Amino acid sequence: MTYAICPVSTAPVRNTSSHKSEMISQLLFGELVEVLELKGRQWVKVRCCDDNFVGWVSSNQLEIITPSEYEIYRDNFAFVFDFFHPAHANSHFMPLMVGCRLPNFDGIQFTIGENTFNFSGRAVYPQDAKRDPEILVKLAKMYLNVPFLWGGRSAMGIDAPGFVQVVCRMSGIQLPREAEEQIYSGDNVEFIDHALPGDLAYFENTRGRITHVGILLKDKQVIHAYGKVRIDDIDHFGIFNQELKRYTHKLRLIKRIFSPKQESKNDAAIKSVGEATQIELF
Template sequence: MTQNFDRRRHPVRPDLAASDYEGLADAGRFVEGEVFQVKADRLAMRPEPRQDRPIDTEALRGEWLTVYEQTPEGWAWGQLDTDGYVGWFSSDGLGPVTAATHRVRALRTYRYPAPDLKSVPLGLLSLGSKVTVTGEAETRGLAYALLSDGSAVVARHLVPLEDREEDWVRVAEELLGTPYLWGGRSSLGLDCSALVQLAAQTGGHDLPRDSDMQEAEAGEEIPHDDPAALERGDLLFWKGHVGIVAGPGKLLHANGHTMTVAFEPLEQAIERIAATEWGAITKARRLSAPEST
């Protein structure tokens, strides 16, 4: 078999592959995966089991990972359920599975050992993290959601999993000033495609992780030769980059030019990027209205 499998999307290696690929790929052995839940606030995923390799992406607390291998050195190799991304990550960041009920809608929220903002936080959850709410409590007039692990978060920072934002671009705008981080996928630091993925997710759009995947699969292709015809929420692609049309003549993107999530005049961005290795716009896409749940 000579088919090439994208390592980012297919759990296939020369020595090991998921059992679903038996008969489709050449591998030394095929294994059934075991499902875990991310218990770390953020879990870096890398192309190799080495701390000195740049991260490809991050899994967020509460997301599920199917693990196909764990090593004695503390590494695990598997696939993220949310967007199908495959990589290496620390086994220490994994825990048993619980069915999530809510996700974090605030840009970030502290997780406390008790429903009390004066207690020492256990961690900091980012936009898109998933939690299992088992109860509620109120302390000094502030409502908390009690979670399945015994911790608590501010209740108004959560929304039910099925909640949908009518204007998901507004969520991306809330991330203005967030530092640019290659491979980052949280409100503490993210890259261009993660900004698109996380914000669009709040509007009910499940997009792939990387810009080349989004360019091929997100919504439907639309003409891009007339910037004036673009609408809020349209996605513009360059080689290795994606930005969001936030309004007439306005681009919103996480970028290495400002090293932040920033607005940029669209015509200026087109001219500036054209003079770099990324060149001209390659495609524009428009997300369709998500199916109602």
């Protein structure tokens, strides 16, 4: 097998091998893919290693890595937890944002290919991140007002399932890329009155297909990507937009992705990479 890493801030994943093709997802810096097919010198068909999502990426936005590098990068990395923070190389900066990965990060530096970067922002190893719904909600609120972008997964533009996937991933929960596949994760919550902050709400279109998802907050509110990442009211019918004075999404089901014992209301501290002491995440 051949593997590659994303060496740029974000790379579009397209439906076909053309820059005019629909962007169906994005790779973030440091994410890994399996190379499935080459088309000329310009395009690579890839399978994203985290969620098996398949699409086409421009070859100049990927860097081929060895099998041993793949294993190291897969098992040793930290998530960027700053909204924006550049990494510094000898001759240039690399703009990074929340959700990007720092492969084989030692607390100060990381290396991709021939480039060594210094990173002084907040970064968290996955094993140090608490699987806690309060942390999930705080991470989600970092994205408030990020514009909606079809296929987006970054702080510069994001769609609804991409928003939920990236935020959950930083909280230790792995979800598929599409909302209609995410519904198979977690346990059903029968009534919205029984829902808790951090539960995921899924919504259907007029044909009954799951097309939208958001993260439930307290006081019957939901944070989701619709025009931008925003907070709206929700009830057993769906999402009610106070600005439009109408329902915008029909509720289909609610899923709980945290077990009851992980729903404790503690002020969890997360160990920030490069820090000797525990600090508050927010």
